[in-house]
Amino acid sequence: TTGTSGLTASKMSSPNSVYVDGEGRLYVTDSGNKRVLRFDSAATKAAGAAADGVLGKPDFVTNTPGTASQSNLGSLRYVYGDAAGRLYVIGEDHNRILVYLDAKNKANGANADYVFGQPDFTTSAALNPPTASSFNTPRALYVDDLYARIFVADYNNHRVLRFDIPRAGQKSLTLTSPNGGETWSVNSVHNITWTSNSVEKVRIQYSSNNGTAWTMVADSVPAASGSYAWTLPATASAQARILISSVADAGLADTSGTFTVDAPPSTVTLLSPNGYQQWEAGKNRSILFSSVAVTNVKLEYSTNNGAVWTTIATAPAAGGKYTWAVPSAVSSQYRVKVSNADALSVSDSSDAPFTVTAAADSSQDYMIFDESVPAGYLDPSYAAVVTAPSTIENNGTKLPVVTKYGYRGNNSIKVNWYSAVTGNWIAAVANPGWAGQDLNLRDTLVYMIFTEDSTKTNSLPFIFVEDLANNKSTKLPLSNFVSSIPAKKWTRVAIPLKVFVQNAGPADVTRIKTFFFAQNQADTVQNTWYIGEMRTKGGKVLSGDSTRLIVVIGSSTAAGTGATAYDSSWVGRFRSYVKTQDSTAAVVNLAIGGYTTYDAMPSSYVPPSGRPAPKVNNNITAALKFKPHAVIISLPTNDIAYGYALSEQLANYDAIIAQVPKNVPVFVSTAQPRNLDANGRALLMQLRDSSAARYKNRALDFWTGLANSDGTVNALYNAGDGIHLNNAGHKVLFERVMAAGVWNSILNVRSIPAALPSAFALEQNYPNPFNPATTIRFALPQHAEVQLKVYNMLGQEVATLANGPMSAGVHEVPFDASELSSGVYVYRIQAGTFRLAKKMMLVK
Incomplete structure (x- = not known):
């Protein structure tokens, strides 16, 4: 007498068909719950008894939407079975019949084994016009076990279809997809599917002319797999067919109806420059684009917002990139257009104008991020949620680099954050190679920032810096330096570096490696910035034209590692000494921990495979921009520690020194002791001897007294890691630099500004x-x-x-x-x- 519906093992919702197999099992299409229930020994079940199994849903209490899949059922109409234990379930809304082999033993939510009416388990639409294997709202079926046939009432196609069922041991092979009427794109991947019985391997062939000629797709495919992933040919056809046959019996075969292999429509999309860039005249920049079904593209530019277009080139579409020499004409109304060279109406142009400016002189700027970084993520960066529910977008733990907006090039750093109450986030951009820089050498930190929606004052984050020892300065509100970031334009945000010096806290501002943003006020607004460029610049231009100047290039010992404070390092001591001799003189330290001679090579150098590229902020090219009066090279152990041949290091020394004007003395440190294995220490001793012999009185002895007889670091000078020297060791290195006469070698240089040239x-x-x-x-x-x-x-x-x-x-x-x-x-x-x-x- 109870008539309520439910979603349990014992309740149903709108059941609409039943089937009882030869062993007394009852199957019920529980249509409202989109499932089939199984009751074993149904005749002896008590009233209201729970079902023993369920198909179409993973359990008895789930009623998920009826999206077509191999295990999920939608609206049901009918269920029936056959003497072989197969169960046939009509999915009316998916226009298909699912077949479950050995249905009585299926686990709850099991996958169906076959599908009739569709090419696969995820397609649900009815074909129009219909084919011999498609349905439109099937509503009933009957299994004729005697003659091994299935009859299906195909309601909206106004017909009854008959399917033959293979008997046990009877060979059969039926192609199920494609079955005719499909439209598939050239070069796309689709599954060819089939059912088979007592067939071991199949051969698949393709015809583009309705079966007149056949070409091989695949041979000897295991029939039991029932599927083959086919990459369609590159040529279109309106008369395509697939033939599948048994390898052992070519007469056992099935052929699809005709289907279409269609060329996708031709499209081109300009990716960059797509608006708002500020490119420099005369520079080479990349035009980036994507295309479909295009062989060649025509590239054009306009200096007047698209009123007149000038041809750049016709170029291959493959690769999606063209290197463009930016014209010399300065304008804020540039656009670029890319078109299908064979169909010019298929085109795309910059969404907004961009600007071409005169080239700027930034030779002594320290570039932290620029257009040379590829899309993906910025390696010297960090982004993480400190406390949820605040968020910061990241790629792993790195800040993403994207092509959506670019400043001087194509790419920018994406900083996408949400500041929530009780939450916190941080994001950091580090110097290339996680190197340190001396903030005293320049006066301004400059960001170029773009945003689609303006960032108001209360949304601006904190800023602070971090040194090589991970000591952080005091957090400062960015709103101290800029009131807001307006939308749809590049905004120059300039922060005086002296504010970090004045609020350094425990951070050593002579060795700053990382620049941080962090949550400030919880504005509960999603903010997104694109940083197109980041550099430190300005300050007194250091040049040998106006003062005595020495440049150090090197690795961690020269950078000060091992000393308890930078002033205790050998370069720090040497800098202090130089200032006592000439208050206007300068020692510029470009050394970075981990660097090898390859890192110090000229910027134009292309390294062999497996070797690092030159570091443009810290190599010999960067050093010579200061027009030094002396150069110190201190790269004493890393090449050997990394397994580079001694001959490589010596050849690199020669190449580096060859860049230096002949009148500028170059001092090279010998090897330094390090607790490597026996072979490594032997190589260090060879480097020690080679350096001393090659550079004679300009070799800096970084070995004698600091090393044990076996080449390990003397315990008196070991900083604790067997690599670096402690304060006492650095003092010895300073004394060796003094003994070599580095300072005395430049005493003949007058510390006065150079006279103006007398002629062009x-x-x-x-x-x-x-x-x-x-x-x-x-x-x-x-x-x-x-x-x-x-x-x-x-x-x-x-x-x-x-x-x-x-x-x-x-x-x-x-x-x-x-x-x-x-x-x-x-x-x-x-x-x-x-x-x-x-x-x-x-x-x-």
Whole structure:
């Protein structure tokens, strides 16, 4: 007398069909609950008894939406079985019949074994027009065990379909997908599916002309797999068919109806520059795009927001990248357009204008992040939620690098955060290679930040810095330096570095490696920034033109590791001594822990496989920008510790020293003791002897008295790790530097500003030949309008390096030819009435 529905093992909702097998099991389509219930020995069950099994759902209390899958049922209409123990369940809304083999022993929620009416277990739509194997709202079926046939009432197709059931031992092979009428794209991957009985292996063939000719797709595929992942051909066809046959019996075969292999529509999408970039005239930049069914693209640019387009090139679509020499015309209304070269109406252009500016001189800026970093994630970075429910987007534990917005190039760091009450997050960007830099050498930290939605004052985070020993400065509100970040434009955020010096806390501001953002106020707003560039700049321009200057390039010992404070390190002691001799003199320390001679190589150097690339902020090229009067190279152990051959290190020394002008003394440290294995220590001793012999009175003895006889570190000087020296050891190194006469070697240099040039001059670029970067130096005896351009041997302009007013003095302009091909190029200067050209050679 009870009529309520329910979702349990003993309750149903709108049951609409039943089937009883030969052993008395009852199967019920519980349509409202989208499942089939099984009752064993149904005739003896008590009223209201629980079911013994369920198909279509994982358990008796789940009624998930009826999305088509191998184990999930939707709206049900009918259930029936056969003498072989198979159960047939009509899924009316999915236009299919699921077949369960040995249904009585299926676990709850088990997968179906076959499907009729659809090409796979996830398709549910009815085909129109119908095919011989498709349904549209099937509603009933009957199994004829005597003649091994199934009859299905295909309601909305107004017909009854008959399917033959293979008997035990009877061979059968039926292609189930494709079955005709499908439209699949060229080069896409689709499953060819089939059912079989007593067949071991199958052969699959394809015809593009309705069966006139066949080509092999796959041979000897195990029939039991029932599926083969097929990559469709690249040629379209409206008369495609698939033939499947038994390898052992070619007469046992089945063929699909015709289906279509269609070429996808041609599309092109411009990825970058897509608006808001600020690219420099004369620089090589990448145009990025994606395409489908396109062989070649036509690239164009406009300087007037799309009113007039100028052709850049026609280029292959494959790869999605074209290197463009940015024109010299300065404008804020640039756009780029990419089109299918064979169908120009298929095109895409920058969503918003971008700007081309004159090239800027930033030779002494310390670049922390720029356009050279590829998309993915920034390795020297960190992003983590300190306390939920605040969030910070990350890629693993790193900040993502994305192509959506770029500043000087294509990519930017994405900083996407949510500041919640009781929560906290942090995000950090470190110097390349997690290196340290001296904040006293420059005066400003500059971020270029873009946001789609403005960031208000109460959403701005804290900022602080961290040194190489992970000591952090005091947190400061970013709102102290900028009131908000406006939307849809690049905003220059400039932070005086002196605020970190004045609020250093325990951090050593001479060795800062990391710049942090952190949650400030809990504004409960999702904020997203794109950082296109990050650098420290300004301050007194250090140059040997105006003061006595020594540059140190090296690794961890020169960076101060092992000493308890930087002032106790050998470079710190040497810097202090130099200041006592000349208060205007400078010691610039570019040393970074872990660096090898490869890291110190010229920026143009291309390392062999498995070796690090030059570090442009800390290598010999960076050192020479300071125009030093002496250079110290201290790379005493890492090459050998990393397994590099001694010959490699010595060859790299030669290459580094060759970059230095002949009148500038170069001092090279010998090997330093280190607790390596016996072979490593033997190599260190060879390096010690080779360095002393090669560099003679300019070799810095970093071995004698510091090493035990076996090459390990003397316990008196060991900082505790068998690698670095303690304060006493650093004091010995300082004394060796003094004994070598490094300071005395530059005493003849007067610490006064250099006189202005007496005449216009254009010097030969250096290095020359070069790969891929070089420097062009010229002299102006007076203020002048300067144009400095580079041309190929056809007379075509490839770069504008200077275009505007410049003050009197000696100027250096870098030229990066990484996107140009090898050959001879001409650089030409015009300054007032002065004109001169010189040749240079790019060798890759």
